[in-house]
Amino acid sequence: MLSLTNLEIEAIELSIKVAFYSVLFTLPLGLLTAWILARKKFYGYTLFNGIVHLPLVLPPVVVGFFLLTLLGRNGPIGNILKNTFDITLVFSWQGAAIASAVMSFPLMVRAIKISIEGIDLKLEYAARTLGASSIKIFYSITLPLIFPGIISGVLLSFARSLGEFGATITFVSNIPGETNTLPLSIYSFIQTPEGEANALRLVILSIIIAMAALITSEYLTSKAKKSLEG
Amino acid sequence: MLKVALKHVFPSLSIDIQFEVEKNCITALFGKSGSGKTSILNIISGLVKPDYGYIEIDNNVTLDAKNNIFIPPHKRNIGYIFQDSRLFPHLNVLSNLKYGMNSINTKHPIIQLDKVINTLELGNLLNRKPSKLSGGEKQRVAIARSLLTCPRILLMDEPLASIDSQMRAEILPFIEGLQNEFKITVLYVSHSIEEVIRLADKMILISEGKKEAQGSVEQIMSRLDLYPLTGRFDAGAVISAKVEGFDKQFELLSLSFEGGTLLVNASNLPIGKHVRTHIRARDVSLSLKSPSKNSILNIFKGNIIEINSNSGPQVEIKVDIGVPIIARITRKSFEEMHLSIGTTVYAMIKAVAINRRNIGV
Numbered sequence: 001m002l003s004l005t006n007l008e009i010e011a012i013e014l015s016i017k018v019a020f021y022s023v024l025f026t027l028p029l030g031l032l033t034a035w036i037l038a039r040k041k042f043y044g045y046t047l048f049n050g051i052v053h054l055p056l057v058l059p060p061v062v063v064g065f066f067l068l069t070l071l072g073r074n075g076p077i078g079n080i081l082k083n084t085f086d087i088t089l090v091f092s093w094q095g096a097a098i099a100s101a102v103m104s105f106p107l108m109v110r111a112i113k114i115s116i117e118g119i120d121l122k123l124e125y126a127a128r129t130l131g132a133s134s135i136k137i138f139y140s141i142t143l144p145l146i147f148p149g150i151i152s153g154v155l156l157s158f159a160r161s162l163g164e165f166g167a168t169i170t171f172v173s174n175i176p177g178e179t180n181t182l183p184l185s186i187y188s189f190i191q192t193p194e195g196e197a198n199a200l201r202l203v204i205l206s207i208i209i210a211m212a213a214l215i216t217s218e219y220l221t222s223k224a225k226k227s228l229e230g
Numbered sequence: 231m232l233k234v235a236l237k238h239v240f241p242s243l244s245i246d247i248q249f250e251v252e253k254n255c256i257t258a259l260f261g262k263s264g265s266g267k268t269s270i271l272n273i274i275s276g277l278v279k280p281d282y283g284y285i286e287i288d289n290n291v292t293l294d295a296k297n298n299i300f301i302p303p304h305k306r307n308i309g310y311i312f313q314d315s316r317l318f319p320h321l322n323v324l325s326n327l328k329y330g331m332n333s334i335n336t337k338h339p340i341i342q343l344d345k346v347i348n349t350l351e352l353g354n355l356l357n358r359k360p361s362k363l364s365g366g367e368k369q370r371v372a373i374a375r376s377l378l379t380c381p382r383i384l385l386m387d388e389p390l391a392s393i394d395s396q397m398r399a400e401i402l403p404f405i406e407g408l409q410n411e412f413k414i415t416v417l418y419v420s421h422s423i424e425e426v427i428r429l430a431d432k433m434i435l436i437s438e439g440k441k442e443a444q445g446s447v448e449q450i451m452s453r454l455d456l457y458p459l460t461g462r463f464d465a466g467a468v469i470s471a472k473v474e475g476f477d478k479q480f481e482l483l484s485l486s487f488e489g490g491t492l493l494v495n496a497s498n499l500p501i502g503k504h505v506r507t508h509i510r511a512r513d514v515s516l517s518l519k520s521p522s523k524n525s526i527l528n529i530f531k532g533n534i535i536e537i538n539s540n541s542g543p544q545v546e547i548k549v550d551i552g553v554p555i556i557a558r559i560t561r562k563s564f565e566e567m568h569l570s571i572g573t574t575v576y577a578m579i580k581a582v583a584i585n586r587r588n589i590g591v
Contacts, residue, residue, distance in 0.1 A: 125277050126316035128303040130330030130379055140329075144320045228320045 004205075007185070012205060015181040018093055019161035022100035023108075026157050030108035031150070037109065038116035055167075056106040064170025067099055071171070095172035096179045100164040104157035111156055115149020116142070148224045155217035159210060182206050232287050232383055232415065236273055238280035245269060245280075245439035251383070251432075253288075256409060256416040258430035258447070260423070261459070266439040267419040271385045274417070275310045276303030287382050309381030311389045315372035317360035323371050324356040330379035341412055346374045349411050350404055366397035370404060377408075383415045384408075390425060399587075405429055406591055423464045427451070427508045428590040435459055447506060447590075452554045454538040454546050465546070466510035467555040473503045482527075482581060489552030493527045494584040499591065506590040511546055513583035514557035517576045518567055528579040530555070534571050539564065549577050 004012075033052055037045075055063050071078040071089045081087040089095035119142060127137045165183040172179040174188060186202045189195035232251040238244070245266045251257045259267050272278040274285060276292065279300060285293040287308070292301040317326050327343065347353055350370045360368060369389050376384060389405070390398045406429060408414055420426050426433055426447065433450050435443040437459055443450055450456060451468040469492075471485035476498040483496045485507060494507065521529060532551035539545045545564040547557045557577055569575070 120316075122312070122314070122316055123318060125303075126310070126312060127318070127329070128277065129275050129306075129308060129310040130375065131304050131307070131332070132329070133304055141318060 008202065008205065010177060011180060011182050011185040011202065012209070014093060014096075014177075014179075015162055015183075016209075018096045018100055018164075018181055019158050021094070021097040022104060022161040022164075023154055023158050025097065025101045026105050026108045027150075027154065030105060030153060030157070031112055033105075034109045034112035034116055034153075038113045052109055053106045055103050060103060060164070060166025061170050063102055064099060064167035067095075067102065067167065067171040071095070071098070089172070091172055091175050091178060093172075093178055096164075096168050096181060097161075099167040099171045100161035101157075103164050103167050104160035107156040107160055108153040111153030112146060112149050115146040118149075119145050145228065148221045148228070151217055151220045151224060155213060158213055162206070162209065162213075182209075231289075232274070232417065233285065234270075234274060235284045236270065236280050237282040238269070238273065238278075240266075240269060243269070243439050245273075247436065247439065247441050249434050249441055249444055251415065251417050253415050254409070254413050255431040256418055256429055258426040258433040259417060259419045259436060260426050260433050261421065261436040263421055265436050267421075267436065268387050269439075270436075271310065271387050271417070271419055274383075275308050275385055276301065276306050277310075290382075307379065307382050309376030309379060309384040311369070311372055311376055311384065311386040313388045313391050315360075315365075315368035317363075317368055317371055317375075319360050321359075322356065323352060323358050323360070323363070326360070326371055327352070327356075327375050327378055330375060341377050341380050343378060345411070346377050349407065350374045364397065365393040366401045369393060369401055373404070373408070377412060377414070381414070383417060386416060386418045388419055388421070390420075390422075402428060423451075423461050424508070424587065427468055427506060427588070430590075448553075451508070452548065452556065454536055454548060454556065457538070457546065463512075464508075464510060465556065465558070466508055466513070467548075467553070468506050468508050469553050469555065471505055471507055473499045473501050473505060475501060487553060489530050489532070489555075492579070492584075493581045494589070495582045496584070496586040496589055499589075503591060507584060508588040508590075509555055509579055509584060510588075511556040511558035513580055514555060515578045516547065516549070516557050516559055516563075516567070516569070517578060518573075520576055521578060524578075525580075526578040527581040530577045530579075532575065532577060534569060534573045534575060537569070537571060549575060551577055555579075 037049060069075050073082055073088065073090060078089065081089065089098060123141055124137050127141050132140065163183055168179065168181065169184060174180050174184045180188065182202055182205065186199050189199035189202065231253050235248040237246050243264065243266050247270065259270065261267050269278065273280045273283065282295045283293050291299055292306050293299060318329065350373060352371060352374055355363060355367060355371065363371065390401060393401065408416065418430055430447055432445065433447050434441060435450060435456060442459055443453065443456055448468045448470060451460065451466065457465045469487050471487035471492060474484040474486045474491060476483050482493045483499060485492045485494060485505065499505065530551035532549040534547055535550045535554065536548035537545065543561050544558050545561050547559065547569065548554050549557060555577055
């Protein structure tokens with residue numbers, strides 16, 4: 001149990017890599033989207049809000065299908081990527097990261113949006129009268145105050161990415177060494193005769209990683225909150 | 231000097247007002263809640279853009295709707311003290327204080343950090359987070375934080391309203407001291423006449439978004455016609471006086487004014503200091519003959535110059551005792567004494583009715 005097989009190490013490394021890049025991708029975009037949704041009222045707000053939240057309510061397979069249609073080799077975007085930059089997303093870990101990013105995006109947005117809405121706008125008005133520009137207000141007031149929200153957004157989407165299955169398998173399939181993340185490996189083992197024991201080992205590993213992420217985030221959040229409240 | 235002309239329609243109130251605020255003194259913007267005071271400050275600070283308006287501070291135009299000039303709030307160099315202190319919760323006191331210092335316009339006299347910390351007695355609080363401060367301490371930090379931006383004018387929106395009365399007494403001297411220490415122009419919003427009399431030199435009386443009167447506190451408070459706005463209960467003349475001496479044995483402070491010497495029940499103040507004192511109309515009684523052998527220490531002879539008898543069982547009478555003072559008596563006494571304009575009376579003021587709370591320095 002203590003020594004991991006190469007296959008298991010590969011699955012863990014891949015899963016963490018995919019989740020890491022997925023979070024890296026969703027964080028700035030999620031921050032911007034959350035800020036827009038929390039602060040701006042515009043024509044088409046409801047529609048925009050709906051689109052952002054769609055991956056949360058759609059079956060993951062549907063999201064995977066959309067990604068395949070758009071980013072696949074013959075898809076409108078996939079075609080450009082292939083011909084111009086020679087990038088192929090299907091059957092690659094980058095594709096898996098994109099599938100995870102799309103699926104976890106609404107979780108990131110929701111967590112940050114709630115914390116932005118929690119900021120008293122009056123503080124920002126006060127900062128204005130003290131001579132602060134919008135940019136200074138954002139990095140000196142808004143960002144530090146929503147930091148706990150950002151941490152929980154990062155954790156939620158990291159965890160969601162680790163567990164992503166449906167959209168990933170639909171979009172990038174289950175390629176050993178490239179796209180077989182933990183959940184996909186577990187699925188493969190279950191499909192193979194006598195594979196339950198191996199599947200169980202991966203299940204336990206998944207639990208350990210998830211718990212570690214959860215505890216780290218709790219620790220960081222409580223530290224951040226403490227520094228806010230003094 | 232601040233020049234303001236505004237027109238703005240809010241859902242529940244329309245503001246249409248013009249006024250000027252003199253440099254280096256405290257001007258109170260006084261009116262009932264809902265009369266538009268805070269909205270006017272928000273417009274002056276730039277946080278709200280009015281439908282129509284013109285604002286000029288020290289000859290710099292910050293708003294001119296006609297010519298499409300709107301200087302954003304962070305470039306106006308106006309200090310704003312809010313009712314809630316609005317300290318940044320994630321920064322300690324020192325960082326809060328320094329927040330606006332980077333944006334100082336060097337053309338204006340620099341207000342030093344050390345001096346502000348000393349004057350507002352913040353030395354022991356510098357490392358604390360705002361959540362660990364009392365209401366009064368928070369407000370002192372907020373005032374210091376604004377001062378450090380060296381504002382051309384300091385707007386104060388009822389800074390004492392959300393503080394309990396004990397803390398209020400603690401913080402008032404700091405606000406009184408701002409003028410002496412930093413020579414700053416202050417526009418002070420309040421609905422408490424006591425606060426206005428104590429702190430302000432000039433006042434602008436507003437009602438429903440419009441200016442009803444403007445002048446020195448003494449002038450406005452001696453006008454009987456404004457009582458519905460200044461508040462009947464605390465109505466009364468405000469007189470300027472100079473500290474003459476202090477009787478240690480009886481703990482009485484004597485103030486000299488144009489009508490003589492007034493003894494009041496207040497602690498010592500430096501001799502020669504100019505003060506304003508509020509003599510509430512309900513604490514003044516009138517007599518036709520020179521009263522003798524009674525407990526009243528302050529008796530002034532004068533002629534009645536104005537009578538306001540159109541408000542039910544009470545009559546307000548203005549008596550010229552060198553300066554106008556106002557007495558409120560019952561209609562019964564008024565008729566029995568046959569008072570009319572020109573009648574010579576003796577106005578009697580109880581010394582105990584006036585204490586430090588009624589004296590502005």
